[in-house]
Amino acid sequence: MNKTASFYLLTDCHYVSKTCWEDGEPITRRERGDQIVLKLSPEILDSFIDKIIADKETDTVLFLGDNVNSGDMNSHYEFRERLQKLADAGKKVYVTVATHDYCSPNGEDECFQKGAVRYTATGTEPIPFMLRSGLNEFYNDFGPKQALSIDPESGSYVVKIGDNLRLVAIIDNGNGRSHCGLFEEGIKWLSAQIDEAKAAGDYVLLAVHHPVIPPWEVYRHMADFEVYGGYRQLSELMCEKNVRAVFTGHTHVQNIREFTGRNGNRFYDIATISLVNAAGKMRKVIVDDGGKCTVESIGLDSINGVDTCGKSVFDYLYSINFTGLLESALPYVDSDYDKFLEMTEGFLPTDKLKKHKGLVRFAVNKIQKLKLSTLARFGKTKKMLSKEQYAESKNKKAFDGVLVVLSHIFRGNAPYTPETAENIVFGGVAKRLDRIVAKFRIEALQKVIPPGSSLYEMLQDFLYNNRTGDDDFIEFDLK
Numbered sequence: 001m002n003k004t005a006s007f008y009l010l011t012d013c014h015y016v017s018k019t020c021w022e023d024g025e026p027i028t029r030r031e032r033g034d035q036i037v038l039k040l041s042p043e044i045l046d047s048f049i050d051k052i053i054a055d056k057e058t059d060t061v062l063f064l065g066d067n068v069n070s071g072d073m074n075s076h077y078e079f080r081e082r083l084q085k086l087a088d089a090g091k092k093v094y095v096t097v098a099t100h101d102y103c104s105p106n107g108e109d110e111c112f113q114k115g116a117v118r119y120t121a122t123g124t125e126p127i128p129f130m131l132r133s134g135l136n137e138f139y140n141d142f143g144p145k146q147a148l149s150i151d152p153e154s155g156s157y158v159v160k161i162g163d164n165l166r167l168v169a170i171i172d173n174g175n176g177r178s179h180c181g182l183f184e185e186g187i188k189w190l191s192a193q194i195d196e197a198k199a200a201g202d203y204v205l206l207a208v209h210h211p212v213i214p215p216w217e218v219y220r221h222m223a224d225f226e227v228y229g230g231y232r233q234l235s236e237l238m239c240e241k242n243v244r245a246v247f248t249g250h251t252h253v254q255n256i257r258e259f260t261g262r263n264g265n266r267f268y269d270i271a272t273i274s275l276v277n278a279a280g281k282m283r284k285v286i287v288d289d290g291g292k293c294t295v296e297s298i299g300l301d302s303i304n305g306v307d308t309c310g311k312s313v314f315d316y317l318y319s320i321n322f323t324g325l326l327e328s329a330l331p332y333v334d335s336d337y338d339k340f341l342e343m344t345e346g347f348l349p350t351d352k353l354k355k356h357k358g359l360v361r362f363a364v365n366k367i368q369k370l371k372l373s374t375l376a377r378f379g380k381t382k383k384m385l386s387k388e389q390y391a392e393s394k395n396k397k398a399f400d401g402v403l404v405v406l407s408h409i410f411r412g413n414a415p416y417t418p419e420t421a422e423n424i425v426f427g428g429v430a431k432r433l434d435r436i437v438a439k440f441r442i443e444a445l446q447k448v449i450p451p452g453s454s455l456y457e458m459l460q461d462f463l464y465n466n467r468t469g470d471d472d473f474i475e476f477d478l479k
């Protein structure tokens, strides 16, 4: 088969211009709070761009929103320069936008960003920012200009990206608070675009910033408004029209899930991790003329201009993730409590940690020493473990397993498949907690459990890839 189309997808670049900060506590706190790499975001984006330019076979690049971190103009100008660099290298570049790309000073659409700031060494100062109404014109050269059709209401557009392939770049009408997605007219437009593409004999792929299917059941339950507002409608529309995939971002989670509609048709929501996560990756999508679609994931081996001191990029950036932060800060709980407070500032509630020093020390020590075998007894799963597994569990710290699970939340593909000791033991604990929650009607926990589900079932989403088997790769048929 010959290749008909190939494109790169990058999402949640959260670009921050170096003009927007001086090194100091304010930017460090913001970075910790956001759980992504802000200070090195230009270097990371440039490193990915160099990889894309070096690939002469792929001529198309799609950016899926949250392109900059807080809607400031300096970051937008620099981000657009990068797009131009790609265009100058012969790439067709398409952009969509999302809630981090603009500010709503008067709360016009509940956007959480009222204005943009520059981080000084000791505080913040206001700087010029983008309004939502300015985005279309600012990025006109990268999508709308090449579009076959544009939805007048949302600015969503369709582009042809190969002999037999059209991409519908959907721009959320919503604001990430009360609604994300297209309204009625937008859905009609989308439906007509899919019909038109199919009538012309083209395959169709969709892309939208917010997830259509949540990465885990608990996500939808807790943040229904954050999932594409018309997701039930969009999911059914995709099944009705047999559109086989939608690419999404926003959750910063590397995750591929399948949805089956009422008519039995299926599609994939291919969610991509933030480019500036410690484990940031871009997707490379290849569609051949037989309609086979292959999705790969590509990370960085090095960062332009950054000495990672012999470490892999992930290890070098790992301390920005909360698990990395915990791993590096927890040893100081006993030896140097002030250092522990300093390292977790902006991420953990410093005031409370200060107030309850004794309790925190006690709890952290207990939790860190807890053996997997102790949890096996608590969850009554000792008999389910093989002799070897139980013997090993006496030497395994349960907390190490918890850190492994947490460290895979964003990058996907957690390792604890059903036959592993960790899956059996943690599953047993969850089942026991399910019984306790039901017996004592613990409302706080009952609230987070989706109807018909359980803590045990929810936990499986995080222990291993119970989805499509691999969050980094998938191959399927577009027909």
Ligand SMILES: [Fe+2]
Residues within 6 Å of the ligand: 012, 014, 066, 100, 250, 251, 252, 274
């Ligand atoms: Fe984001």
Ligand SMILES: [Fe+2]
Residues within 6 Å of the ligand: 066, 098, 099, 100, 209, 249, 250, 251
């Ligand atoms: Fe987002």
